[in-house]
Amino acid sequence: MRKVLAALDTSPAARSVLDAAIAFGALTGVEVEAVHAGHNGDVPRWVAAQRGVPLRLLPGEEQASLLAALAEEDAIAAVFGARGTRGGRRPAGHTAMHVLEAATKPVVVVPPEMAPCAAPRRVLVPLEGDPASSQPVLERLVPLLAADVELVVVHVFTPDTMPRALDRPVRDMALWGEEFVARFCPSASSIRLRTGVVGTQIDEVAVEEGAGLVVLSWSRDMSAGHAAVIRHVLAESDVPVLLLPVVDDAPT
């Protein structure tokens, strides 16, 4: 049985995390298991009971035990709450960030004040326009999704991807977008093309499109000078963010 882990802590965000995990489970058709690493399990226990989800208490050091649980063969992803301050170097919470950087499986980061949500029917996938960024989406996300989930691609032009010529702009832009989708995410139903600051544009399109989940692939490097878009979206997004790590080998 495949499952998604909802990493519950003792904060008020635990309920949002579990709701988001349940929504992600519905999106991907897998079971949800709540986990808690720590001594004080009252809040997680109460939240899990409220939702009728089994809770497993993880022994040992918090981050290591969460990573070990995620490494289990039947765990396909984990859901964490983001407790970091907006705009900081570590926009998600300390535990979440540690797991994010170490995990080779998908991790969903849930914004702190997120309202209860149903399973998202529309997923926003920002793509850079190269196989490296689209491959995790194609190989690790798309196979998980239920058939009726709508994938919306957003691409924010960079100097490398800026169209060289648009003979008839509206039509050529549509053609350009169709080809972009065909190349990098054929299962997407539509594409939105933008110019500007990438993170900002992703947030805007997520709101415009009513997306219930934003999916980003990333190289697991949150050091200075890297992952600016990831940082921005984790700090600003109003909806859960699914991070798909770029890995060379099978996930561990």
Added chain:
Amino acid sequence: MRAFDAVLDSTFAAVVFDWSGTAFAGRASDATALRERVEALCANGVEVVVSGTSVGDVDGPLRARPRGPGRLHLCVNRGSEVFEVGASGPEPVWRREGSAPEDVGRWIADHLASQGVTGSLILVVGDGRLLVLPELERAVAVSVGPESGGVPAGVLHIGGGPERLLQLLDHQLARHDERRVPWVDADPAWVLELPDAAEMQRAAESIGSVGNGWIGVRGAREEDGPGSNPLVLVNGAYTGPPAWRLLPGPVWTALDVTDPGADRRFLDLRTGVLVRCAAAPAELRTIRFASRERPMLTALRAEARVGHLAPAPVAAPAGMHLETRLIGDAAVACTSDRGGAAIVMVTRDRTVDASGRRMVERLAGWAAEPADAAGPAHAAAQLAAAESLGFDLLLREHRAAWAARWSDAAVTIEGDPDSQLAARFALFHLLAAAPEEGEAAVGARGLTGSAYDGHVFWDADVFVLPALAAVRPAAARAMLEYRIRRLPDAMRVAVEEDGAGARFPWEGARDGADVTPRSLRNHRGQLVPVHTGQHEEHIVADVAWAASEYAAWTGDTSFLHGPGLRLLVETARWWASRIRVDHDGRGHLYGVVGPDEYHEIVDDSAFTNVMARWNLRRAAAVVAACGASAGVGADEVAAWHRLADGLVDGWDTDRGLHEQFTGYWDLEPLVMASVAPPPVAADVVLGSERVRASQIIKQADVLMLHHLVPGELPPGSLEPALDFYEPRTAHGSSLSPPIHAALLARAGQPERALELFRMAARLDLDDLTGTTAGGLHLATLGGSWQALAGGFLGIRPGEEALSIDPVLPGEWTGLSLRFRHRGAAVEVAADHEAVTVTTDRPLVVRVAGGAPTPCVGGPTTIPYGRGAR
């Protein structure tokens, strides 16, 4: 023996062999078996050439009397004479005039090349000089003789004498019987390998399209597969109303291919075929073509190891319903539209299993309604006629038909094989874009993709037509016929818009109505108005210019004084009704869109006004030439002259420049160096409002005038215009680079011109725009030819003389083009010091502005530049 395996694995289109020793052992021998093979090969369309001592020596014992279509030639008397052997025996067809012994090699090579047969399509079997003729150096050379003196380099020695030759010929006949897949001459100067990167899949399908002007077939793999976009389009077969778009036809190339493995695909530009191969386990090979000789016929043959290949039903195009039924054992498939358009195909598969291989052959006859109301019956007749010939002979005539087209369209760029291949690619698809009779609706992407729904823009008139007027006048004439047949509609529209004359549509389809969308949803989902349909009215003058340009290249006065005159007169009348004269007597055109679509709806666009002025003057000149028969009164002509003379053109005497439109000088003086490196869609970089408020322009606009109507502009104004407008040009239109390449060459900047020429010629090959998946940019391909002809060679057609003024980049050691000029077949070959003109009839040329030089037959070399000093 791998080389010999390669010989056995080829179907040759020509076999050349020595008589004595190779084919015939001596007087005591019997040539009956050889005679049977030779006649059978000719019956299969193979050209056979025998080299011998004398006619009697060869024909006496051989006594072959082939009935064609392949021909038997005897090269005898030490290569000084050639006889063609028909049903009634040998007849002389060529005699060497000089003493050069290599002439016979050239004759053989030229004769075969005229059939589209070159290089590795030729098998040479001999034991002596024949094997090392330099003219046949890329042929497959096999020696069956003893070769006691050593085997020449590049020759495969298998020995065995005449018996081995018979075995080779038997093997060739077996390949024909088993319907094995023939191949192409792997000449890197003519064969283009399609990109195999996954992200280039759909672009590769556009690049690998094959067409004959009437039908176009994208180069999708036979088994289709994820991401593929197989598509068949027929010229002029539009759906509608209300949505006017080219109707996709039945996907006739569908086959069941199992586990083909990695493959390679090659487009042979010389013979217009697309081939595909994959190694074990499938050992798949396919070949397809749209018959150049029979427009309504397509052909496909495939072979693979048994278990990897099977016929598949003809497939429906994406999102379309396909009607299918049987007529006898022939399958009929049809796509249709409620508006009355229909594409019908009739096909019959033939399958052969032999030697562990399965061969599948599919010929398809086509018809399109409403132009062809006979529908299935006509398509079936096309198929029946094709089947009576068979695949091999259809391929033979197809190759020959392409060879005939290239004989008037050849392009050679010495020192730059990549540009040469790109230029040939451009010409190939231009020649495949327009039918050569009836009317030709040449859409922006031709028949290679569905972008722009096949709508006809000025791309056809201004970019594609000049190239075809020079290299295939019949196709250019068919393009004009498309406009002529819609003249009544254009005249009706003019009246509806409170004008006179003819108002041609910015986007055309089946009838003469404008099918430009009035609004479209942009990439942000917002509904945005599209102004081009109502305001980009320079199309009216573009149509007139195309008619005039066709006449200039062809000298077709019956056209110019007939239907061409009507086009010129009615377009002039449109402008006469559109020009508003102010209190100072100056004429204006308000509210137009010029080629630079970053600045829409402007007043007094220099391009539009000067083209209108040219239109008025040109119409007046042709009316004067026709005299009273033109049916246009002197008062009206005088009014045209007055309007033309009074029409403002944006010329700024102080600056020595044309202002692109009224108010352009006042815009933010941005240049591209401060925005982004061109080519780039500046409207995306800056936003459409910001770019509209700046001097950044999309493409050649004022400069386009220097390309189209330089005679309307002040002498010496090109260089200042280039200096000013080029830095402001984003080349955000695919139409822009080739025109700038042509003008930079004219301005004496060939190195910069070469950069832009390469950008243009490779635009689709490199998918520079990211939109080649939707079809090839035909205007860019046409513009690329114009850059070679009008730019680097400085060719201008003319009634009194053909002007030539070469400016070659240093990297090119030579450039030559073949084309037709006023009925003459002309080749202009230039290096950095001289021009050589070869023509089949008297022609006067003027090189680098020098004195007129008569050229009569043969090559005439005229020094220029450094070579003239």
